[in-house]
Structures are given as structure tokens and as C-alpha cells.
Amino acid sequence: MKKVLSTMFVAAFCLLNTTPAMAQFNLKKAVGGAAKAVKAATLTDADVQNYVKEYIDWMDKHNQVCPDDNPYAIRLKRLTSGLTNVEGIPLNFKVYYVIDVNAFACADGSVRVFSSLMDIMTDEELLGVIGHEIGHVAHKDSKNAFRTALLTSALKDGVSSTNGKAAALSDSQLGDLGEALLNATYSQQQESNADAYGYEFLKKNNKNPWAIALSFEKLKKLEEDAGYKKDSKWKRMFSSHPDLDKRIKTMSERAQKDGFTRPENKMPADAATQKAAKGKK
Numbered sequence: 001m002k003k004v005l006s007t008m009f010v011a012a013f014c015l016l017n018t019t020p021a022m023a024q025f026n027l028k029k030a031v032g033g034a035a036k037a038v039k040a041a042t043l044t045d046a047d048v049q050n051y052v053k054e055y056i057d058w059m060d061k062h063n064q065v066c067p068d069d070n071p072y073a074i075r076l077k078r079l080t081s082g083l084t085n086v087e088g089i090p091l092n093f094k095v096y097y098v099i100d101v102n103a104f105a106c107a108d109g110s111v112r113v114f115s116s117l118m119d120i121m122t123d124e125e126l127l128g129v130i131g132h133e134i135g136h137v138a139h140k141d142s143k144n145a146f147r148t149a150l151l152t153s154a155l156k157d158g159v160s161s162t163n164g165k166a167a168a169l170s171d172s173q174l175g176d177l178g179e180a181l182l183n184a185t186y187s188q189q190q191e192s193n194a195d196a197y198g199y200e201f202l203k204k205n206n207k208n209p210w211a212i213a214l215s216f217e218k219l220k221k222l223e224e225d226a227g228y229k230k231d232s233k234w235k236r237m238f239s240s241h242p243d244l245d246k247r248i249k250t251m252s253e254r255a256q257k258d259g260f261t262r263p264e265n266k267m268p269a270d271a272a273t274q275k276a277a278k279g280k281k
């Protein structure tokens with residue numbers, strides 16, 4: 001599947017540095033163990049949590065996860081050190097060695113950062129992305145979006161065809177679920193709430209909260225450099241994160257007011273080794 005996640009913080013754009021060995025982010029779910037019947041009308045919170053877990057397990061299995069001793073994994077571990085939980089939800093971090101440029105967080109506290117994003121973002125920018133996504137987890141945006149995607153895609157047909165009970169998920173239904181998640185958008189209010197939460201989350205965990213503003217600055221730069229504004233697809237991707245200028249202003253003013261010094265924001269030394277080492281196991 002060529003689509004990339006657009007619901008999340010970072011939109012995908014032209015891949016700058018692809019290698020033949022590098023896999024594309026694998027999204028589409030296969031049939032098999034995943035298939036199960038549920039009553040959509042009574043889809044409980046626990047059901048949704050189970051699906052989230054199943055979903056992330058499948059993602060981890062079908063995308064190349066950098067092992068612990070891989071430079072990407074080492075760098076991510078270093079920059080996220082101390083980020084252990086959000087609102088009691090334990091956090092876990094992994095790098096997908098994929099050509100797509102993205103990062104996302106799931107309702108169960110799983111945070112996945114794509115190696116191609118790490119190639120172009122500084123530690124601060126990555127932390128900004130991560131902090132923002134964790135904000136969506138804290139505010140249950142992630143879980144609600146997942147639930148909606150389930151009910152409007154994978155479980156939709158099943159319900160109508162089997163008298164209140166969703167049929168076992170087929171391959172195409174699972175594909176639809178992925179699509180629905182891709183196209184899910186958050187409201188402007190949810191976005192600024194996630195910014196604010198991410199800011200406080202980083203601050204509380206002894207990270208410089210300038211990270212949020214810096215990540216938006218990078219997004220803006222990428223958008224401008226690539227000229228993707230003319231591209232309707234690009235526009236759609238960014239529509240879930242409107243008003244970058246305003247958000248940069250809000251977040252940087254807040255950091256200044258709180259007395260934080262704007263970081264140098266340079267690529268760290270280990271970013272070079274991570275790239276050289278590729279995703280090798």
C-alpha cells in the first residue's frame with residue numbers, strides 16, 4: 001500500500017533518500033488471526049483496546065522494526081529517555097525502518113517513529129512531534145478516532161449483514177480500517193489541545209518544550225521547500241494541522257514566557273551513524 005499515514009502529526013512528502021532495500025511502510029492488514037466477530041452496537045472500551053493492541057502488534061510484525069542496538073533505536077531511546085507514561089498509560093517506542101516520513105502514537109501508548117523522519121528531524125523536532133502525538137493519546141483523541149474508524153469501516157458492513165453482529169473481518173475490511181485511520185482528522189480544538197498537552201508533558205519530563213514550536217517550524221519549512229502547497233493531496237494532509245504560523249507563535253511565546261532558552265536545534269552526531277548503518281539487523 002503506497003499511502004502513508006496522514007492523520008498523524010507529520011505528513012508524508014517526496015522521499016528524498018530511498019534505497020531499494022528499504023521497505024515501504026506496511027499498512028494493510030492480512031486476514032487470519034485478526035478475524036473476529038464483534039457486536040458493533042456494544043463495542044466496549046475493552047473491545048476497542050483489544051483492537052488497538054491487535055493493530056499495533058500487526059504493524060510491528062509487518063514493518064521492519066529497528067532492533068535495540070540499531071543506531072536509530074539507540075537515538076530514539078536517548079531522546080525519549082524519561083518519557084515513561086502518559087496519564088498512567090505506559091509508553092513504548094519503536095523505530096520503523098521505512099521510506100515513508102511519519103510518526104504516530106496509538107491509544108495503548110505505543111509510539112512509532114519512522115526512520116526517514118529521523119533522517120530529517122533534529123532531536124528537538126522529533127520530541128515536538130512525539131509530545132504532540134502523546135497529547136492526542138492523553139486526550140483520548142487517538143482512541144476515539146480508532147473507534148470511529150472501526151465502526152465506519154471494518155465493522156460497518158458486518159453489522160448490517162448479520163443482524164447486529166459484525167462478520168469476521170475480511171482482508172478488504174481491514175484495508176478499509178487502515179484507510180479510515182489514514183483519513184481521520186482531528187478538530188482544530190483537538191489539535192491545539194494536543195499542542196498544549198505536549199508542551200506541558202515535555203516540560204514536566206525535563207525536556208525543553210521549545211520542541212513543539214521547533215517541530216512546527218520544520219513542518220512549515222518542509223512544506224515551503226517542497227512547494228507542496230499546490231498539491232491538493234499535500235493540502236489535505238496539512239488540513240488536519242492548520243494554522244502553523246499561529247501555533248508556532250503560541251508555542252514559542254509560551255516557551256519564552258516560561259524562561260526556556262531556544263535550543264540550537266542541530267542534527268545530533270548519531271544521526272549520521274544511524275543513516276550509515278541503515279536498518280540492518
Ligand SMILES: [Zn+2]
Binds near residue numbers: 191
Ligand atoms: Zn495532531
